[in-house]
Amino acid sequence: MPEIESEKLILAQNGNVDAFSEIVNVHQNAVYNLCYRMLGDPYEAEDAAQETFLRAYKAMKSFDRKRSFTTWLLSIAAHYCIDMLRKRRLNIIHIEDTPYLEIPDPGSNPETSLTESEQQKRIRSLLNVLSDTDRAIVIMYYWYEFSYGEIAKALKLSTSAVKSRIHRARSQLAKSWIERNQTLSGLERQTYESQAL
């Protein structure tokens, strides 16, 4: 993960937009990827990443330069995405109460299916199994190779909580993969039987 020089950070802390724009340039992929993995939608991910940088810009004065800037930035992104997912869930509940309205399955959107590779779809469906915080933990652990301590700091959890959550998440992921394989083999069997008939 690229780290920003302290000179740039000092300039950005003093409100220099050009210095902060360079920070945006360097960290855009990391922040966008985290938002995309958390939210699963490119438009929402773009919006969340933009909002993350805006919040970081406003909070720059309170940033402690002894800390890792990347961890701090990704912590803002993760918290924002967790909030977004909560809001989204509330909205979905609200929509479910409304009659005659079908909620489209994001996984079956033909446009998304065309642009997304099979592996990306698999990863997304796997991550969807996890709770918001566990998803953020798994993303930070596997995509950004953060240590337990760094994840704990970023998400304001204890290190032992992060360890146990990762362990639980792994178990969930493995079980969900078994279920997925069973469903797929069931579907294949059905297709085979209908063809035979």
Added chain:
Amino acid sequence: MNHKPFESWLVADEPLMPDQEFDLQEHLKSCESCRRLQSSWQEVEGLFGELLIEQPQPGFTERWQVRLAEEISREKERQQLQSSWVFLASTTGTAFVILVIMSIRFFTTVQTPTQVFVSGMALIAGLLNLTAAIQGAVVPLLEVFFVSVPTQWWLFLVVGAFVLTLVLTFSTLRFLSSRRVSL
């Protein structure tokens, strides 16, 4: 069969102790369910081993700069609106306090409309008397002053007053004009 410790060991991050490893291998020989979990986790780990970093559309930083500029102007508008509200509230509050004080004074000193009229007339008469007294004192002084001051001095005074007025006007305009705020 109790799968609990084995299921936990299968997805453990840290390496197992030799005796745990032995027990796990023994268990796997006879447990189909745990073997399935093991292979499933291996597949997931394999998937996580080749992760890609998703990238935003080109021009992300420029879009962010536009968003920041919008946010700054929104913030400015919010602050202006807030200060307008504060000014309005303080003015209204002051006016209300003055009204209350005046009403108290009015109702404690005057009881009837005739008394209000008489007090008003007395006040106007007093003001007129004061103006006449000031006029009586100031006019003779001015007459003496105009005669004693030479013409060059008058010229000097008029030019000085003009220059001072220009300086005051320029300073006021500079102070009131909006300052350019760089991002």
